Amino acid sequence: MLPEQADILWTFVTIIFTLFSLFVFANVIQHCRSREGTNTVLWGSVFGAGFIVNLMMTNHMFDLNQQEQLGFISNQVLAVFLTLLIWGLFFKSENIESQSPPLIRAAFFYSTISILLAGYTNWLPQQRSDPPPKPQAIDASSLTMDIYVGMGETIVFGKERVAGSKAIGKGQCPLCHTFDAGDNIGRCPNLFGVEERSHTRIKEDRYLNDPIKIGEKDGATGIIKGKPDQVPEEYRRADASELTGEDYLRESLMCPSCYVVKGYGKAGDTKSPMPVINKPPISLGPVEFNAVMAWLQAKDTPGDFANVTIPLPTGEAPKKEEEEEGDAPVFVTGAEPIDEMINTLGCPLCHTIPGIEGAVGELGPKLHEKINAPNRIKDPNYKGKAKTGRDYVRESILNPNAYIVFNEAEGEPYPEGVMPADFANKISVSGLDKLVDFISNTQPEG
Numbered sequence: 001m002l003p004e005q006a007d008i009l010w011t012f013v014t015i016i017f018t019l020f021s022l023f024v025f026a027n028v029i030q031h032c033r034s035r036e037g038t039n040t041v042l043w044g045s046v047f048g049a050g051f052i053v054n055l056m057m058t059n060h061m062f063d064l065n066q067q068e069q070l071g072f073i074s075n076q077v078l079a080v081f082l083t084l085l086i087w088g089l090f091f092k093s094e095n096i097e098s099q100s101p102p103l104i105r106a107a108f109f110y111s112t113i114s115i116l117l118a119g120y121t122n123w124l125p126q127q128r129s130d131p132p133p134k135p136q137a138i139d140a141s142s143l144t145m146d147i148y149v150g151m152g153e154t155i156v157f158g159k160e161r162v163a164g165s166k167a168i169g170k171g172q173c174p175l176c177h178t179f180d181a182g183d184n185i186g187r188c189p190n191l192f193g194v195e196e197r198s199h200t201r202i203k204e205d206r207y208l209n210d211p212i213k214i215g216e217k218d219g220a221t222g223i224i225k226g227k228p229d230q231v232p233e234e235y236r237r238a239d240a241s242e243l244t245g246e247d248y249l250r251e252s253l254m255c256p257s258c259y260v261v262k263g264y265g266k267a268g269d270t271k272s273p274m275p276v277i278n279k280p281p282i283s284l285g286p287v288e289f290n291a292v293m294a295w296l297q298a299k300d301t302p303g304d305f306a307n308v309t310i311p312l313p314t315g316e317a318p319k320k321e322e323e324e325e326g327d328a329p330v331f332v333t334g335a336e337p338i339d340e341m342i343n344t345l346g347c348p349l350c351h352t353i354p355g356i357e358g359a360v361g362e363l364g365p366k367l368h369e370k371i372n373a374p375n376r377i378k379d380p381n382y383k384g385k386a387k388t389g390r391d392y393v394r395e396s397i398l399n400p401n402a403y404i405v406f407n408e409a410e411g412e413p414y415p416e417g418v419m420p421a422d423f424a425n426k427i428s429v430s431g432l433d434k435l436v437d438f439i440s441n442t443q444p445e446g
């Protein structure tokens with residue numbers, strides 16, 4: 001794991017702010033000393049306090065990473081702005097004409113620039129990012145289970161995971177799943193306790209017989225259910241004679257429809273809407289795949305790897321490109337081709353989208369918005385703000401819960417809260433226009 005980085009620009013600005021407030025303090029004291037009848041204690045403590053507040057803020061800025069600094073800097077800009085205002089008041093009340101007008105003008109100019117700058121960077125979709133981390137040359141011989149499980153966690157959540165937030169890495173799992181006890185968002189099982197369940201699942205009647213029987217082939221993936229010795233070679237377990245919990249987890253990722261968790265499937269729980277993790281669009285390679293498996297087995301017992309049965313990779317070290325992908329936070333600018341944009345944002349994992357190759361997701365409605373969107377806003381239940389089909393598509397992307405689509409095939413509404421509500425942070429303004437243009441014109445093929 002890389003240490004969280006701070007931003008050089010903000011670190012520099014914050015130091016300048018503190019030096020500046022020290023200068024103001026000294027300037028005020030000097031004026032008070034050289035004049036009679038000035039309340040030195042009052043003005044001194046006001047500006048002294050200003051200096052201390054700025055000093056504390058600067059100190060705090062050093063504890064933050066870049067993203068947090070970006071949010072915090074506006075507080076300090078405000079503090080400096082207040083300092084400047086009071087400084088101006090001081091000059092006025094003491095009639096220090098000679099110095100005040102040019103200084104105050106300069107100060108206001110400066111603070112206006114700072115506020116504009118801070119406002120601008122806050123407004124910018126947060127696309128400044130740290131320089132890419134140096135590829136860690138992982139040497140397979142020195143790899144520990146701790147590092148390997150950490151690799152899995154990074155594939156699941158990305159490098160930018162901050163406690164409580166819904167960070168999403170290359171594996172895309174948090175798009176659909178939750179992981180903490182009691183945290184249920186809707187149509188996908190909470191993966192808390194999945195290691196424990198993996199051992200009992202394989203004994204269930206449902207596992208043995210539904211939707212296909214052990215030994216039968218899943219049509220979509222070609223995987224033979226419950227036969228670990230028939231798994232494609234790169235993913236096969238060394239001693240694959242008997243079916244274990246590890247095999248259940250592997251099968252869940254390679255053949256989601258081999259067993260469908262009750263209540264979470266389509267067509268009477270015979271078809272899983274979960275994407276195949278080793279196939280496009282997610283396409284985890286064998287080393288990444290196994291790292292995620294190791295993490296699944298270890299995550300409920302932090303620091304204790306006793307439940308992990310996945311062996312550390314041997315022989316060749318993990319390939320470099322498998323390490324580097326998926327590190328940067330997801331962001332599209334709109335300069336990318338439309339299919340690349342849509343794949344980066346992950347829409348195909350949940351939606352079938354005509355015109356986008358491989359977009360056959362089934363968790364959300366088929367995107368046929370040329371027809372659907374204008375009809376949605378005519379629905380008496382529609383409570384959103386859109387007046388046109390384009391507006392409706394934009395609203396659906398930025399605020400998916402404004403209207404919950406009814407799933408005619410299942411006779412119930414689609415689950416609320418499954419579509420992520422934070423796409424506004426992942427896409428630039430012009431990128432959003434381009435996406436809305438494309439999605440508004442989708443219609444059944446042929």
Ligand code: HEC
Pocket residue numbers: 171172173174175176177187188189191194197201249252253256257259260261264265272273274275277292296349350363
């Ligand atoms: C598009 C949504 C989606 C994504 C992305 C997704 N899953 Fe799933 N997953 C599901 C659904 C729905 C089910 C339940 C149906 C089933 O059994 O296949 C499920 C089931 C599972 C199960 C079986 C759970 C159990 O209780 O037996 C595991 C394990 C799992 N997913 C792991 C993962 C991992 C790991 C990732 C990321 C690498 C991932 N999933 C990505 C939707 C998703």
Ligand code: HEC
Pocket residue numbers: 175176345346347348349350351363364365366367368369372373376393396397400401403404405414415416417418419420423435439
């Ligand atoms: C984790 C799954 C998931 C992802 C990822 C996802 N969606 Fe959705 N989406 C849904 C679900 C479920 C619904 C239906 C519930 C609702 O109306 O909010 C939906 C509804 C929609 C609708 C309304 C469809 C209609 O016919 O009225 C649009 C448009 C849409 N999504 C576009 C997108 C776009 C564009 C992306 C990618 C930027 C995306 N979605 C990503 C799950 C997802």
